[in-house]
Amino acid sequence: MAKYILLLHEDPAQFAHLSPAEMQAIIERYSEWGRTLAEAGKMHSGMKLGDNGGTHLRRRGDQVTVTDGPYAEAKDVVGGLYVVEAANDAEAQAIAADCPHASHGWIEIRNVEIG
Amino acid sequence: MSDTGGLPPKERLPDEVPHLVAHLFRRSAGAIVASLTRRYGLPALTRAEDAVQDALLEALRRWPFEGVPREPAAWLRTVAQRKLLDALRREGAHARAISRVADAGTAEPIDGDVDLGGDDLLREDVLGDDVVGMLFACCTPLLEREVAVALTLSVVAGFTAREIGEAFLVSERAMAQRLVRAKRRLRESGEEVAIPRHPEALEARLSRVLQVVYLMFNEGYVATEGDAVMRADLCREAARLAVLLAEHPVAGTPEASALAALLLFQLARSPSRADAAGTPILMEHQDRSAWDPALIGAAYRHLERAGRGDRLTSLHLQAEIASRHVMAAHFDQTDWGAILAAYDLLLAMEPTLVVRVNRAVAVGRVHGAAAAQAALQEGDAEREALAAGYRWYFAVRAHVRAEAGDSAGASDDLRRAAALTRSTPLLRWLEERHSALLDSSA
DSSP: EEEEEEEEEEEEGTTTTTHHHHHHHHHHHHHHHHHHHHHHTTTEEEEHHHHTEEEEEETTTTEEEEEEOTTTTTTTTEEEEEEEEEEEEEEEEEEEESSSGGGGGGEEEEEEEOO | OOOOOOGGGGSSTTTTOOOOOOOOOHHHHHHHHHHHHHHHHHHHHHHHHHHHHHHHHHHHHHHHOOOOOSHHHHHHHHHHHHHHHHHHHHHTTTHHHHHHHHHHTTTOOOOSOOTTTTTTOHHHHHHHHHHHHHHHEEETSSHHHHHHHHHHHHHOOOOHHHHHHHHHHHOOOHHHHHHHHHHHHHHHOOOOSSOOOOOHHHHHHHHHHHHHHHHHHHHHHHSSSSHHHHHHHHHHHHHHHHHHHTSSSOOHHHHHHHHHHHHHHHHHHGGGGBBTTTTOOOOSSSSSGOOOOHHHHHHHHHHHHHOOOTTOOOHHHHHHHHHHHHHHHHHHGGOOHHHHHHHHHHHHHOOEEEHHHHHHHHHHHHHHHHHHHHHHHHHEEEEEEHHHHHHHHHHHHHHHHHHHHHTHHHHHHHHHHTTTTTHHHHHHHHHHHHHHHHHOOO
């Protein structure tokens, strides 16, 4: 088993006009997916990232520059991430394909390299 | 809850989180808006709605990663209240809100961090009060009853303009505008989110509240067009509000119990009222085993409580009629005599076309087709039915005429009923009855 990180890209504005009932339905789909993975021992953890887009830091010689990350109105922000266990790339992709997020944005799959 | 079986506690799954109860978000939205508005006053209504929407959105963004919190409803409440206070503070309206709360004699420290640990916002009986209080405010006589229905669905029940529009066959935009106007009038009305204290004021407003809830139910029950799921939700929500009123220590009058009983009886029968395609099924052909026994049991309990009053209201009679239908194990065992007696009283109380037509059905069962025909001719029923576009008058008269052997008249009436109908399943049903009539008279 190897660890994979699923980075969840989304447009944060897309959820603004959902009704309460629709929001609940979406949460239930995510919960169900997470529950199924956890029961199979394949869910490691999940984290929500802040909506402010974060900051970018670079050092050039002695000079450190910090710039804002994507603005709040950006259409593509990493909203959160999951760490899952999968035997290989194909399984990681299958897990991501089942994730409800695939309908609300797109998923970047990165494997954690084992040294 | 996920089934952890015999697992020792430490081996429980990390994601063992509560399942969300059905309609939690929608109902929490209504309950929290009611709580916050009761506390900060109707001028804060729109801000409270925004705060609740933001809290739901935050849950949507966080819970998929963090899991559903142990007490989801309390979580939403805490976050919504914090967001409302932030908004009030930002707008400088905070001071006004504090003075308002102080004026109302319920001064509480609301500056700084909000402590909601032992807050009365989380107590169930207080929540019931909030929702009932908001229902009373939405049913102000300043708003037409139909507008009050839409407003109640939005503010108390957490439906969006799009969802309400679907039920009312109105565009989302038109419904949103209607709601904005209604909320403005409500804010400017000087109403309180409260249950009137004076018995006379309470009685007058409660009677309006019951009418609005009744209308809300009918909006979902009688309509044959619009989204079916949405209409079923509307009926359930109206029944829930009726039960909430009936069980409330102040609002729970015998008439409120009668409404709760009526709506629960109707709701219990609703799964068998139409087939999968939406075509209506007549009572005599309905599958009685599909009627919901839990709802029927609750309906009888409310009917019993309704009988404790000293006043017989229209709602009592309608609940009585509904109970007589449910009581019969088979259609043949229906006590039509008792139903007709109730309709006689109801017609005297409410001489409306709908009551007249329904009573005529009972007359036909007790006294035969000729008597039913006479009952349908009483007053100026036919002209009234035409003016109101009430197709059931003609559908019922077609049935009665066919029984009396007047096939031509029946055929004529079915055509008239069809001319007043736009819904496809209903048209199909009328056509089927028409061809059955032609077959039998051929």
